[in-house]
Amino acid sequence: DSGVTQTPKHLITATGQRVTLRCSPRSGDLSVYWYQQSLDQGLQFLIQYYNGEERAKGNILERFSAQQFPDLHSELNLSSLELGDSALYFCASSVAFDTQYFGPGTRLTVL
Amino acid sequence: GQNIDQPTEMTATEGAIVQINCTYQTSGFNGLFWYQQHAGEAPTFLSYNVLDGLEEKGRFSSFLSRSKGYSYLLLKELQMKDSASYLCAGGVSGGYNKLIFGAGTRLAVHP
Numbered sequence: 001d002s003g004v005t006q007t008p009k010h011l012i013t014a015t016g017q018r019v020t021l022r023c024s025p026r027s028g029d030l031s032v033y034w035y036q037q038s039l040d041q042g043l044q045f046l047i048q049y050y051n052g053e054e055r056a057k058g059n060i061l062e063r064f065s066a067q068q069f070p071d072l073h074s075e076l077n078l079s080s081l082e083l084g085d086s087a088l089y090f091c092a093s094s095v096a097f098d099t100q101y102f103g104p105g106t107r108l109t110v111l
Numbered sequence: 112g113q114n115i116d117q118p119t120e121m122t123a124t125e126g127a128i129v130q131i132n133c134t135y136q137t138s139g140f141n142g143l144f145w146y147q148q149h150a151g152e153a154p155t156f157l158s159y160n161v162l163d164g165l166e167e168k169g170r171f172s173s174f175l176s177r178s179k180g181y182s183y184l185l186l187k188e189l190q191m192k193d194s195a196s197y198l199c200a201g202g203v204s205g206g207y208n209k210l211i212f213g214a215g216t217r218l219a220v221h222p
Contacts, residue, residue, distance in 0.1 A: 033209070042212055044212075045210060045212075048208060056207035056209050088151075097208035098208070100156070100210060102154045102156075104153050105151075
């Protein structure tokens with residue numbers, strides 16, 4: 001158990017819908033990261049927040065957005081969902097810019 | 112570019128030693144990470160190399176040569192539970208932090 005928590009564990013929704021994934025970092029960690037893992041793409045970096053500020057962006061679609069709240073938890077919002085958005089979404093956290101520890105993931109299925 | 116290459120699959124025998132190679136073309140990698148991931152689960156941190164040389168941690172060791180863009184993960188005294196995917200990732204930082212992952216090497220350990 002890394003100490004990073006993610007909810008929900010599983011999410012099934014329809015195309016065109018919007019969902020919110022939630023992540024709580026390890027106690028004391030200020031950085032939160034989001035990654036997407038699909039069967040044909042491997043683990044892809046989406047975005048990093050540090051102490052509430054966006055610090056790095058990867059291949060994150062415009063339909064996706066994220067934020068980190070004052071209590072340091074983070075949410076990833078996915079809208080206008082498409083079949084291809086079906087994937088495992090992982091959150092990771094680190095103290096600052098060091099080793100990242102991953103949460104258990106949210107499995108999103110878009111039907 | 113930031114390509115990371117590693118073999119897709121490997122097999123080994125319980126009790127043996129296996130070496131998983133990772134090569135990369137990097138612009139800006141400041142360290143090399145190895146993670147273990149069982150199917151459907153979170154990646155688990157194994158090791159981090161920032162300097163050239165060998166880092167040993169129990170049954171697992173990791174090596175880095177920055178000039179050659181080469182790393183390997185060495186697993187000794189293989190156990191059945193070591194059957195998993197092993198992900199090589201380059202760390203990119205500079206006021207931010209992100210991991211660029213290879214596609215992973217799926218290791219099957221058989222009796």
